[in-house]
Amino acid sequence: MIEVTCTAPINIAVIKYWGKRDEKLILPINESTSATLDQSQLCAKTTVAASPDFTSDQMWLNGQEQSMDSARLQNVLKEIRRRARKRKSDGSGEDRVNWHVHICSENNFPTAAGLASSAAGLACLVFSLSKLFEVEGDISDVARQGSGSACRSIYGGFVEWTMGTEVDGSDSRALQIASETHWPQMRVLILVVSAKKKHVGSTTGMQTSVKTSQLLAHRAEKIVPERMVEMRRAIKDKDFQTFAEITMKDSNQLHACCLDTYPPVTYMTDTSRDIVRLVHAVNNHYGENKVAYTFDAGPNACLYLMEDMVPTMLGLVQNFFPPEQDHGEAFLTGLPSKVSTPSQELLNAIPLEPSVGAVQYIIHTKVGPGPQVLIDQSESLLDSTGQPKSSTQ
Ligand SMILES: Nc1ncnc2c1ncn2[C@@H]1O[C@H](COP(=O)(O)OP(=O)(O)OP(=O)(O)O)[C@@H](O)[C@H]1O
Numbered sequence: 001m002i003e004v005t006c007t008a009p010i011n012i013a014v015i016k017y018w019g020k021r022d023e024k025l026i027l028p029i030n031e032s033t034s035a036t037l038d039q040s041q042l043c044a045k046t047t048v049a050a051s052p053d054f055t056s057d058q059m060w061l062n063g064q065e066q067s068m069d070s071a072r073l074q075n076v077l078k079e080i081r082r083r084a085r086k087r088k089s090d091g092s093g094e095d096r097v098n099w100h101v102h103i104c105s106e107n108n109f110p111t112a113a114g115l116a117s118s119a120a121g122l123a124c125l126v127f128s129l130s131k132l133f134e135v136e137g138d139i140s141d142v143a144r145q146g147s148g149s150a151c152r153s154i155y156g157g158f159v160e161w162t163m164g165t166e167v168d169g170s171d172s173r174a175l176q177i178a179s180e181t182h183w184p185q186m187r188v189l190i191l192v193v194s195a196k197k198k199h200v201g202s203t204t205g206m207q208t209s210v211k212t213s214q215l216l217a218h219r220a221e222k223i224v225p226e227r228m229v230e231m232r233r234a235i236k237d238k239d240f241q242t243f244a245e246i247t248m249k250d251s252n253q254l255h256a257c258c259l260d261t262y263p264p265v266t267y268m269t270d271t272s273r274d275i276v277r278l279v280h281a282v283n284n285h286y287g288e289n290k291v292a293y294t295f296d297a298g299p300n301a302c303l304y305l306m307e308d309m310v311p312t313m314l315g316l317v318q319n320f321f322p323p324e325q326d327h328g329e330a331f332l333t334g335l336p337s338k339v340s341t342p343s344q345e346l347l348n349a350i351p352l353e354p355s356v357g358a359v360q361y362i363i364h365t366k367v368g369p370g371p372q373v374l375i376d377q378s379e380s381l382l383d384s385t386g387q388p389k390s391s392t393q
């Protein structure tokens with residue numbers, strides 16, 4: 001049996017991907033930009049093994065066996081095996097490529113809750129398979145075929161997903177525009193409003209949007225191309241004013257397109273909208289952008305801000321969205337930070353009433369590197385026979 005264990009990060013887009021021009025190859029209607037987040041707080045971990053003794057391909061996610069029937073999974077496996085065979089055209093180790101695989105994965109955060117688990121999960125799977133079968137070169141186009149946003153999780157730091165023009169999708173890839181060390185003051189607060197599975201998944205939501213929203217067509221054609229250029233410059237120059245403005249406007253536009261979808265798709269809740277008001281009131285109070293919000297296909301807020309603003313924002317979140325009295329788990333997780341008590345002047349500037357329990361918990365994290373191989377054999381999720389070490393089935 002050969003095996004490898006890897007971890008991969010989530011990424012949160014600041015210019016959003018919403019809509020495909022090719023459903024099978026997962027080719028987007030517009031380019032997008034994201035930051036990859038540190039794996040100490042949020043990551044997928046996957047062990048892949050291959051053996052001549054395995055009788056079928058099998059997969060376990062968070063301890064439960066999953067069907068391997070998904071077309072996306074099959075496409076990813078097929079493409080990695082094709083590349084491995086091509087590389088081993090001298091015949092060395094070619095038989096291994098034909099062995100069945102066992103895949104075991106777990107996320108250290110809620111799956112399918114709008115926290116980009118599919119991005120981390122599929123990036124981790126493709127990265128692990130590429131290591132197992134010694135596939136070299138860029139694999140972001142393979143990850144893209146697992147889940148669009150997964151292609152951006154193949155790289156650390158700030159990443160763009162290029163649309164490409166080829167019909168086979170070969171030039172629709174992710175590309176790092178700045179490494180994780182480029183903007184060291186950048187911090188991220190994820191305000192978990194709900195960790196429940198969402199009603200309409202991204203895949204279905206964006207399909208309906210492409211079919212029905214004229215606003216989305218206009219966004220893809222006219223607005224995103226300009227924003228991509230501006231955003232690239234803002235990141236390179238560490239210009240937080242522009243970075244924050246584009247991030248917030250782009251999130252708002254994604255959700256406007258969702259509302260323009262027929263029938264409409266809504267992901268943001270009253271709490272999400274209260275967070276938007278809080279952020280604008282803070283920025284207004286300081287007379288400049290101190291913090292930026294962005295929302296994916298769910299109610300959870302992701303806030304980008306500089307390190308020196310973290311204690312203030314944590315204090316404000318605790319003030320306006322305090323945890324329930326009997327809140328068992330830690331309200332603040334991830335990187336440690338001071339929490340400042342907001343001044344009365346700042347509190348007076350915010351037009352909100354406290355809403356107990358509206359935010360379940362906060363994850364404090366930062367921009368981080370791409371997928372990693374774990375050398376320590378004890379990290380493996382599979383036992384020596386290729387079965388999950390812990391499983392509920
Ligand atoms: N570690 C993993 N390994 C393999 N597949 C995974 C993993 N984690 C999640 N997935 C796949 O992704 C699916 C969840 O994707 P979904 O898009 O519904 O949620 P999400 O990624 O949390 O949200 P969003 O993409 O909108 O931010 C799971 O049902 C599973 O198929």
Ligand SMILES: C[C@@](O)(CCOP(=O)(O)OP(=O)(O)O)CC(=O)O
Pocket residue numbers: 012013015016017018026032118146147148149150202203295296297
């Ligand atoms: C709102 C988003 O998070 C949408 C993510 O969509 P997915 O990558 O989950 O969709 P599929 O390609 O169908 O798997 C925006 C983004 O991450 O850019």
